[in-house]
Amino acid sequence: MKKIAIIPAFNEEKNIQGVISSLKQYQPDFDILVINDGSFDQTSLAARKTNQALVIDLLSNIGIGGAVQTGFIYSRRKNYDLAIQIDGDGQHDPAEIKKLIEPILADKADMVIGSRFLSQSKYKGTFWRRLGIKIFSFLNLIFLGEKFTDSTSGFRAFNRRTIEILSEEYPDDFPEPEAIFLLKKKGLRIMEVPVSMEARRAGRSSLSFFKSIYYMVKVILAISILMLRK
């Protein structure tokens, strides 16, 4: 079984090597693919220096969705059976990948989301993020009749079918909550497993207050349109 870890990275020169080495330590059979989304710093070089990761450089920043989708396209073309997505900032603990991929290996789910709210995670995110997550979770319930506790989580595992679908269609920015609706509409099985998350080690999170507001409006609009489209 071919397995790949997709790491979207934007200005993560300080964190990326730690993520790669820890990944190799816990999951040595995973191929590692870093998508450098037009970073201004030396993210690409730092990742290449490890000699343990393949690096795809995007010439300019297209947003996390476009970056991760590049990873899906790569995975599909290279015939991977399983992919995980893990942040390049060290928020996600590679030790927990085994929990994430278990339902995929047992064919119990097509996508697995690592949720920080199902466990006693130290890091819960900012107030605005938590509010956003609550709103998305409510939308999940009314549109899908199913609740996801952490729909913004970018710590995920995908099987082959999901990789194929998302390589065709994936939103450019803030893709995570939307992807749930996209896959659910196609009748795929999504499962959440508890994981713990750390606050980022270095650098700034990509979400400021105004961005969070824009995030919410954009995602709610996108989801509404997605659900209206038959």
Added chain:
Amino acid sequence: MAEVNTMRIQILAIFGSVALIIFILNLIRKKKLREEFSILWLVTAFIFLLISIFRPLLDKFSYFLGIDYPPAALFLILILGLIMVCIHFSIAISELKETNKKLLQELGLLRAELEEKERREK
């Protein structure tokens, strides 16, 4: 006096729209503007011209819409034209962004593929 004033704006409107049409056509001729993007401009300019020349047309149109001062209807037409052009731009930009994303992704994938090949050959 009022007659002379409305006459003046009519002449101004005619000159303005003719100038716009010539300007747009010239841009197409010099290949600085694609036909695709010129059509909305030309349609707006022609409607503007038509209404500027035939005042009764504008009067009827204003009466129909309940506008007391007919030249104000000219602005309405112009604004509607501009809104359409802007929406057209938004659509075009969205399409460009999508194409751009696909190009960036494919370029990244191809370069990675090439690097891998070179590494294997070494």
